[in-house]
Amino acid sequence: MFRYNKISERAQNLLKILVSRYIREGQPIGSRTLSRDVNLDLSPATIRNVMADLEEMGLVCSPHTSAGRVPTVRGYRLFVDTLLQIKPLNNEEESHLRRQFIQEYDIQRLLEQTSSLLSEVTHLAGVVMLPRRDSKALRHVEFLSLSEKRVLVVLVFNEKEVENRIIYTSRSYTSAELQSTANYLNNAFIGKNIKAVRSDLLRELQETRENMDKMMQAVIEMADKAFDSDETMERDFVIAGQTNLMEVADLSNIEKLRDLFIAFSEKHDILHLLDQALKAQSMQIFIGEESGYEVLGDCSVITSPYTVNGGMIGVLGVIGPTRMPYERVIPIVDLTAKLLGSALNHC
Incomplete structure (x- = not known):
């Protein structure tokens, strides 16, 4: 150190x-x-x-x-x-940011508006992680066979939230087995938190492994993989202003820009970095190689968490060159996170 x-x-x-x-x-x-x-x-x-x-x-x-x-x-x-001496935003800049959150939007539109706002104000790429939901109540589940050992899972949470996932199973399942498994889960666990469903079934697996029939083995494998609690599977983000980076001389290398845009498209690395930032529960600044990802080696990422009902449920920030005006960008990211949290509390 x-x-x-x-x-x-x-x-x-x-x-x-x-x-x-x-x-x-x-x-x-x-x-x-x-x-x-x-x-x-x-x-x-x-x-x-x-x-x-x-x-x-x-x-x-x-x-x-x-x-x-x-x-x-x-x-x-x-x-x-x-x-670094942080420069407070002047009255005009702060008023401009606050005005953008006066109108009411649905949540998705609000998040997209926020990433665009960050991009517009900083002339960098603005990114907003979609809110993490600690409570996902199962409403319905379906399993559809795609091919050998691949199954499409259709999950309905809370009221009308739908997620599709592809899982890889230890063996091939017939349509009848998949239907029976879905029926069992729909009858036994509707309204329950999916993390609780998964943990209950895994505990049952440990207790009754020797006497378990093929039906319950199928139920447990499907629930284990379909309700995987790996948070990165449940995350996404919206990004705006990627093309601003094309105008930055420090990032003008075409191959590096291509790799960066691929990372934005594939999302996994960016999501993992945002997840690290969320776990830190405070403003984070990743400079160059500190991110741990080669594709961000010439970039800095500044993030700040946003809070709803007292809980930090996501982060937002900007991605730009290491040669960015930190004293200006940091207060913009900080205030925008506060304004987004406040707006979500009223949605």
Whole structure:
């Protein structure tokens, strides 16, 4: 773990100016440029020495020989954690955000509106995780055979929420077996929480495994896989403004952009990252490689959870280049999460 207290105040100040200028200008920052900064009273030689120290600590690097320096992921992290001065939104910006949540929408439209709003205001990609539902009451279930060992599960939850899932079974089941299994679950567990259904059946499996007939074996396997409590299966997100990233010079590599758009389409990696952010229960900033996904290596992701009835049920945020204006984006994400939570409480 890197220890920030090892860096002198002078070096921290120099790093702060370098990162701020690089975010603003997008070009490597040289010692001569820094020596002309009005906030520094240091000779060019002293600046070169401090820059060399920062490079040795892995906080800045030179993209080309004899070029200026740019911040590394570690440099951005130090900047964001200890040097960044968050700028409060001005009255006009805050009023604009609040006005977008005055009208009443259905939940899906509200989430889509929010991701578009984040994109519009930040000029980055806005993403909103669909609310997690801790309570899903089973209303109806059907199983349809697709092919050998593949079954389509049609689940109806709560009032009219429908989900389709494909599961892979340990053996092939006949249509009659699947119908019998669905009948059993519909008769025995209607109105019960699906997590409770799954846990009850698995407990029954442990208690009566030896005397269990083929019918109950089928019921338990189907319930185990159809009601899998892996939360990533129950998640989705809406995203807007992906094309904004095509205009960012730092992300102009066509192959990297393609991989990023594929990740947005396939969703799994992004969902996993959003799920990590939700579990943290606070604003999270993933910079470059910190996300754990190569496809996001040149990106930063800023997220904040939104709360309904006192419980954190999702996160929203923005995805953009590591060279983003953090001091402006962070308060936008924070306020938007609060406004979305408030709006959902009234839906």
